[in-house]
Amino acid sequence: MPDPMKIRATTVGDETEVKVLMSHEMETGQRKDGQGKTIPAWFIQNVSVTWNSKTVLSAQWGTAVAKNPFVSFRFKGGAKGDKITVTWVDNRAEKRTDESMIA
Amino acid sequence: MNRGRRKALQSGGATLLALLAANGWLPSARAQSWNKSAFDAHSLGDTMQALGGGEPAQSKEIAFFQTPEIAENGAVVPIGISSSLPNTQAIAILIEKNPNMLAAVFDILPGTEPTITTRVKMAQTSNVYALVKADGKYYVASKEIKVTLGGCGG
Numbered sequence: 001m002p003d004p005m006k007i008r009a010t011t012v013g014d015e016t017e018v019k020v021l022m023s024h025e026m027e028t029g030q031r032k033d034g035q036g037k038t039i040p041a042w043f044i045q046n047v048s049v050t051w052n053s054k055t056v057l058s059a060q061w062g063t064a065v066a067k068n069p070f071v072s073f074r075f076k077g078g079a080k081g082d083k084i085t086v087t088w089v090d091n092r093a094e095k096r097t098d099e100s101m102i103a
Numbered sequence: 104m105n106r107g108r109r110k111a112l113q114s115g116g117a118t119l120l121a122l123l124a125a126n127g128w129l130p131s132a133r134a135q136s137w138n139k140s141a142f143d144a145h146s147l148g149d150t151m152q153a154l155g156g157g158e159p160a161q162s163k164e165i166a167f168f169q170t171p172e173i174a175e176n177g178a179v180v181p182i183g184i185s186s187s188l189p190n191t192q193a194i195a196i197l198i199e200k201n202p203n204m205l206a207a208v209f210d211i212l213p214g215t216e217p218t219i220t221t222r223v224k225m226a227q228t229s230n231v232y233a234l235v236k237a238d239g240k241y242y243v244a245s246k247e248i249k250v251t252l253g254g255c256g257g
Contacts, residue, residue: 015216028224030202045137056215062142064198064206066179066222073209074216 007100009084016078016102018049018056020086021070028063044069044088051075052083078102142205147232150197150205151241154234162242164188165233169220170246177227177250183220188237191217195236200229225250 003023010017022044029041041063049057056075080102087097141153151157169183184194194217195208206223217235225231228249235242 026224028202030226054214056212057209057219058212059207059209060137060142061207062203062205064196064201064203064224066224069221071209071219071221073219075212076214076216 002094002096005086005088005096005098007084007086007098009078009082009100009102011078011080011102012074015074015076016051016082016084017072017074018084019070019072020049021068022047022086022088022096023068024088024090026063026065026067026069030063042090042092044090046089047071048087049073050085051078138208141208142203144204145202147197147199147204154195154208154236154241156236156241159234159241159243162188162235162244165235165242165244167231167233167244167246170231171248173249173251174225175251177225177252179222180225180248180250181220181222182231183218184233184235185216185218186233186235186237186242188217188235188242190238191235192239193236194219195232195234196221196223197232197234198223198225198229199232201226204232 006021027042047059144150174180196206
C-alpha cells in the first residue's frame with residue numbers, strides 16, 4: 001500500500017486552493033540498475049480531484065512528472081469543512097485515494 | 104439524524120458510481136483513460152496529432168510563473184502555467200528534449216481556474232511548452248529552462 005498523500009485545501013476569497021503532495025517513485029523507464037538492466041517505468045497515469053462529489057481537476061501524467069508529485073490549483077466555491085478527495089492510479093493499476101477537509 | 108442510513112446511502116452511492124465508472128458510462132470514467140500515443144510521441148507534431156489538434160498558435164495569453172530560468176536539479180523543476188484564454192479546457196506541459204515530450208495534461212473543468220503548478224523532470228536544458236486547449240483550439244507558449252544537472256540519467 002503506497003503512503004498517504006498530503007492534501008491541503010484552503011479557502012482564498014471565493015475560491016479554494018488545493019495543494020497535493022503524493023508519494024510515488026515516478027520511475028521513468030530510462031534508468032538502468034547496477035547490472036545495466038533497464039528499470040521498468042512505474043508512474044502515476046491518472047489523477048482526479050473531487051470537491052464533495054464534483055470533479056474539479058482530472059489529469060493524465062507521463063513519466064516526466066517528478067518523483068513524489070506535487071500539484072496545486074484553485075477552483076471557485078468551496079467552504080470550510082467541505083470534502084476534497086484525491087485519487088491516483090499508476091501504470092501497475094495500483095490506486096490510492098485520500099480525503100481532506102477544506103480548512 | 105440517522106447516521107447509519109446516511110452511511111448506507113453513501114456507500115451504496117459509491118458502489119453504484121464505481122460500477123458505472125467501470126463500465127465507462129460516466130464522463131469521468133472516460134476522462135480517466137490514458138492517451139498512450141500522446142505520451143509515447145517524440146515530437147510536437149506527433150503529440151499534437153495524438154491529442155487530436157493541429158499546429159498550435161503562439162499565444163501571449165499563456166504565462167509561466169514560479170518557473171525558474173535555470174534549474175539546478177533537473178529531477179525537480181517547478182512549473183507554473185496560467186491561461187487567460189477564454190474557455191480554457193486543458194493545460195499540458197511538453198518538454199522538447201525529454202525522451203517523450205508530453206509530461207502532463209490537466210483537464211480544466213468548469214469552475215476551476217486555468218492555473219496549475221506542478222514539478223517535472225528534465226533530462227537537459229530544453230524548451231518547455233505550455234500547451235492550452237481553449238474553445239476547442241490549441242495555443243502554445245514556450246520558455247527555455249537551463250538544467251545544470253539532468254533528471255533522467257542513471
